[in-house]
Amino acid sequence: MATDPFLVLDGLTRRFGSVTAVDHLSLALDRGEILALLGPSGSGKTTVLRLLAGFEHPDAGRVRVGGTDVTDDSPVSRRFGMVFQHYALFPHLDVGENVAFGLESGSLPRTEVTRRVGESLALVDLAGYERRRIGQLSGGQQQRVALARALAPEPRVLLLDEPLSNLDPALRERTRREIRDLIHRVGITTVFVTHEQDEAFDLGDRVALLERGRLAQVGTPEQLYAEPGSPFVASFVGRSAALPVRIVSVDGTATRIDINGVEWDVPRREGEVARSGPATLYARPEALWLTVPNAAGAVPGVVGARRFAGANAAFDIELEGGGRLEVTAPPLAARPGDRVGVVPSRRAGGGLHLFPADPR
Amino acid sequence: MSRRGTQVAGAVLLFFLAWLVAYPLVLTLVQGFRAGGEWTAEHLRAFLARPTEMRALWGSLWISIASVVAAGLIGIPLAFLFTRFDFPGRRLLGAALALPAVLPPLVGVLAFMFLYGESGFLAHLVRAVFGLEETPWRFQGAGAILLVHAYSMYVYFYLFTRAGLTQLDASVYEAAASLGAGRVRTLTRVILPLLRPHLAGAAILTFMTSLASFSAPYIFGGGFRVMTTQIVATRLNGDDGLAMVETASLALLALAALWLLQRTDADEVSGGSKGAAPERRTLGSGALRVSLGFVSVVLAIILLLPHLTLLLVSFVPLGTWTTEALPPAYTTGNYLTLIRDPVRARPLANSLWMATAATLASVAIAIAAAALTVRRRVRGARAIESLLTIPWAVPGTVFAIAIAAAFSVRSPETLRFVLVGTAWILPMAYLVRNLPITGRAVLAGARRLDPSLEEAAATLGASRTRTLRRVTLPLLRSAIVAGATLAFVTAFGDFVTSIMLYTYDTRPVSLEILSSLRQSDVGVAAAYGVVLMAVSAVVFALGSERGSSG
Numbered sequence: 001m002a003t004d005p006f007l008v009l010d011g012l013t014r015r016f017g018s019v020t021a022v023d024h025l026s027l028a029l030d031r032g033e034i035l036a037l038l039g040p041s042g043s044g045k046t047t048v049l050r051l052l053a054g055f056e057h058p059d060a061g062r063v064r065v066g067g068t069d070v071t072d073d074s075p076v077s078r079r080f081g082m083v084f085q086h087y088a089l090f091p092h093l094d095v096g097e098n099v100a101f102g103l104e105s106g107s108l109p110r111t112e113v114t115r116r117v118g119e120s121l122a123l124v125d126l127a128g129y130e131r132r133r134i135g136q137l138s139g140g141q142q143q144r145v146a147l148a149r150a151l152a153p154e155p156r157v158l159l160l161d162e163p164l165s166n167l168d169p170a171l172r173e174r175t176r177r178e179i180r181d182l183i184h185r186v187g188i189t190t191v192f193v194t195h196e197q198d199e200a201f202d203l204g205d206r207v208a209l210l211e212r213g214r215l216a217q218v219g220t221p222e223q224l225y226a227e228p229g230s231p232f233v234a235s236f237v238g239r240s241a242a243l244p245v246r247i248v249s250v251d252g253t254a255t256r257i258d259i260n261g262v263e264w265d266v267p268r269r270e271g272e273v274a275r276s277g278p279a280t281l282y283a284r285p286e287a288l289w290l291t292v293p294n295a296a297g298a299v300p301g302v303v304g305a306r307r308f309a310g311a312n313a314a315f316d317i318e319l320e321g322g323g324r325l326e327v328t329a330p331p332l333a334a335r336p337g338d339r340v341g342v343v344p345s346r347r348a349g350g351g352l353h354l355f356p357a358d359p360r
Numbered sequence: 361m362s363r364r365g366t367q368v369a370g371a372v373l374l375f376f377l378a379w380l381v382a383y384p385l386v387l388t389l390v391q392g393f394r395a396g397g398e399w400t401a402e403h404l405r406a407f408l409a410r411p412t413e414m415r416a417l418w419g420s421l422w423i424s425i426a427s428v429v430a431a432g433l434i435g436i437p438l439a440f441l442f443t444r445f446d447f448p449g450r451r452l453l454g455a456a457l458a459l460p461a462v463l464p465p466l467v468g469v470l471a472f473m474f475l476y477g478e479s480g481f482l483a484h485l486v487r488a489v490f491g492l493e494e495t496p497w498r499f500q501g502a503g504a505i506l507l508v509h510a511y512s513m514y515v516y517f518y519l520f521t522r523a524g525l526t527q528l529d530a531s532v533y534e535a536a537a538s539l540g541a542g543r544v545r546t547l548t549r550v551i552l553p554l555l556r557p558h559l560a561g562a563a564i565l566t567f568m569t570s571l572a573s574f575s576a577p578y579i580f581g582g583g584f585r586v587m588t589t590q591i592v593a594t595r596l597n598g599d600d601g602l603a604m605v606e607t608a609s610l611a612l613l614a615l616a617a618l619w620l621l622q623r624t625d626a627d628e629v630s631g632g633s634k635g636a637a638p639e640r641r642t643l644g645s646g647a648l649r650v651s652l653g654f655v656s657v658v659l660a661i662i663l664l665l666p667h668l669t670l671l672l673v674s675f676v677p678l679g680t681w682t683t684e685a686l687p688p689a690y691t692t693g694n695y696l697t698l699i700r701d702p703v704r705a706r707p708l709a710n711s712l713w714m715a716t717a718a719t720l721a722s723v724a725i726a727i728a729a730a731a732l733t734v735r736r737r738v739r740g741a742r743a744i745e746s747l748l749t750i751p752w753a754v755p756g757t758v759f760a761i762a763i764a765a766a767f768s769v770r771s772p773e774t775l776r777f778v779l780v781g782t783a784w785i786l787p788m789a790y791l792v793r794n795l796p797i798t799g800r801a802v803l804a805g806a807r808r809l810d811p812s813l814e815e816a817a818a819t820l821g822a823s824r825t826r827t828l829r830r831v832t833l834p835l836l837r838s839a840i841v842a843g844a845t846l847a848f849v850t851a852f853g854d855f856v857t858s859i860m861l862y863t864y865d866t867r868p869v870s871l872e873i874l875s876s877l878r879q880s881d882v883g884v885a886a887a888y889g890v891v892l893m894a895v896s897a898v899v900f901a902l903g904s905e906r907g908s909s910g
Contacts, residue, residue: 075818076822078819079821081820082816084812084815085812086810086812088810088816091835092834101820101830102819102821149816150820155819159819
């Protein structure tokens with residue numbers, strides 16, 4: 001028997017004036033699950049977090065934790081821990097006092113508070129930092145103090161707002177790993193907001209992609225990447241070039257399409273457009289391969305720009321019949337100006353997606 | 361507090377402020393157009409018909425503009441000198457530049473009188489040196505007023521310009537230079553335009569302060585009338601209706617100036633505030649350095665002279681200093697009088713408790729206003745903010761008249777009570793005058809606070825009260841201390857409102873100074889002045905220490 005989800009967002013809606021920041025959003029998290037809220041800026045992900053924390057009240061919809069409705073609970077009584085984008089550490093209190101802040105509201109004895117503060121700091125690898133001033137800490141350390149402070153009162157849910165955006169890139173990857181280990185060790189149900197796909201994929205058990213306040217798709221990183229449910233998902237998650245094509249025929253496992261007079265067979269997935277006629281192909285660079293221009297089944301084009309990226313390079317190909325594709329290949333495979341042919345790579349299964357033609 | 365409770369608290373605060381600040385002003389305006397229980401334009405006609413009224417209004421206006429020019433001419437170059445250059449005596453002069461701030465208006469006037477007046481220190485010196493019978497000048501009229509204004513108000517220009525210049529980063533100068541602009545062109549095309557909002561701010565502040573200035577015209581005016589002294593004179597003549605019209609005209613002039621200020625605030629130029637400030641240039645040749653050093657020492661002495669003179673006179677026994685260059689005898693008697701004579705000690709105690717009460721109340725109101733208008737905007741938040749600002753724009757004389765008119769009538773159903781003549785009236789008047797000082801400081805501080813700090817406290821389970829006590833108030837401490845310091849010093853040295861509203865039992869120090877002066881008890885007046893000056897200086901010093909350690 002499947003257990004009931006622990007944290008449920010049920011049809012959440014929040015409007016600011018005429019703008020609907022969050023539009024009928026429903027999500028469910030199991031206990032201990034980490035969910036990444038991913039989306040471009042303005043997609044409403046921070047509003048979702050603030051609705052969860054209780055800083056905003058939804059115009060419609062409910063939030064439930066462990067079966068209890070908390071929608072009307074204040075942030076104070078909700079017992080959700082939150083790590084703010086700029087950490088929001090209290091500058092006039094030292095590290096220990098910051099971490100103890102959430103423990104002092106209750107009826108814990110002094111010694112217990114001290115013990116829990118020590119424990120929480122040890123958890124984020126800052127044992128013995130109790131008497132440091134906030135201003136003396138590096139950005140990474142402040143971030144860990146913020147995490148320790150949020151976790152110390154043993155909240156039911158942990159909320160993280162762009163947790164890594166204030167760290168320099170070198171520190172980001174390490175901190176990401178530390179946060180993931182820590183959350184898994186504590187086993188706390190977590191929602192975090194990010195606009196970085198890498199971060200969402202690395203930290204999230206599942207990723208919810210938001211588009212203008214609506215849920216575009218939710219699933220494991222693999223699902224989002226391999227089975228995008230819309231052109232928006234296909235182009236926001238990973239790279240995809242969009243190309244107008246025509247569907248020639250459809251059979252049980254494959255769709256035959258026509259690109260500038262050349263025909264390709266694209267593996268067919270459930271729910272994909274199945275009608276003959278115009279469509280849009282979203283092709284990932286790694287799903288394509290370069291060959292000679294007149295090879296069988298190759299779409300001819302000219303190499304535009306080449307972006308070197310170590311083992312591979314990304315090639316922009318201007319197709320001779322119009323349109324543009326991006327292809328990943330070894331850096332020496334072609335030079336700008338070369339005439340080449342583009343074919344689907346052998347293991348292209350997940351990288352080519354058909355959607356209804358753009359209305360444009 | 362619940363949402364509903366917050367709204368109720370907001371409504372209560374709005375109502376209280378409207379009653380305290382706006383209601384007396386409205387009543388004043390109304391009374392200017394009433395006589396014998398009927399509406400009339402008779403006072404207005406009298407006001408417009410009398411040439412003395414127009415002269416006083418014009419006097420207020422031109423002396424204020426002249427004060428802006430004079431203060432600017434002193435303050436702006438000083439600020440440039442200080443921010444951009446290094447020279448001998450820089451630190452000494454820098455310390456001296458803040459000196460006018462510790463002189464409450466009446467004390468400053470007193471010091472100037474003792475220093476430059478016909479029987480002042482300078483007069484003694486000149487008469488002794490040249491063997492003259494009479495002082496060859498009279499320290500009176502517009503010139504004297506202007507001198508006092510320039511001395512006490514150049515500080516605005518100096519501080520505002522310095523603030524603007526320190527915000528400019530070195531790259532601004534470098535960019536201008538790399539584009540081939542010479543020093544003059546850089547100044548006129550880049551630096552001054554960037555400083556415009558700061559200069560405008562200082563100009564309006566100076567203008568408003570001059571317009572409201574009462575002590576200097578009252579003591580030095582002679583035949584030269586400005587509106588503030590005109591109002592007091594009319595009131596003493598018992599012509600209340602005319603006094604109300606005069607009050608209204610001064611208030612309108614002030615509000616027009618405030619409107620100008622808010623316009624300049626709105627289109628503020630944003631200068632690059634990141635990066636390093638340009639290095640100070642050490643001024644070139646030896647001769648220039650020496651002469652600048654000399655000038656700065658002389659300037660420092662000029663700035664300090666009023667204080668020193670006041671101190672000197674406070675040690676002079678009654679009637680002993682007649683024709684000598686320096687006083688022939690000294691005594692601590694004047695100070696002992698203040699301490700020993702219970703009648704004379706009373707004003708000091710009065711001023712202390714009244715200023716303290718007004719300061720505490722204005723801080724409490726400012727904190728409440730910040731809590732109700734900055735994060736959670738209650739209905740009427742804008743009105744609350746405006747009511748806090750109005751007393752800043754309206755001259756003290758106007759408020760004194762308004763409060764005197766509003767609270768000398770018993771009429772509980774229109775919320776008017778007889779407060780004039782009680783111990784309540786002066787603390788209340790001080791409170792009104794303090795509202796913009798603490799209000800501005802605390803509201804600005806609250807706006808600077810990162811809202812997520814309070815949200816963080818909430819997610820950690822802290823109630824509103826605990827968040828206020830443990831997070832918000834500690835973080836606002838320096839803003840609160842700064843506002844409270846300035847408020848206390850202002851109330852403690854107040855003369856403008858006190859002269860209209862005091863009673864014998866509640867007479868503050870400033871009134872005691874005036875009456876000592878009238879009895880020619882110059883030494884005691886000076887001693888009181890020194891006490892006011894010393895308390896102001898101590899409070900400022902404590903304030904800056906407390907404020908910065910947080």
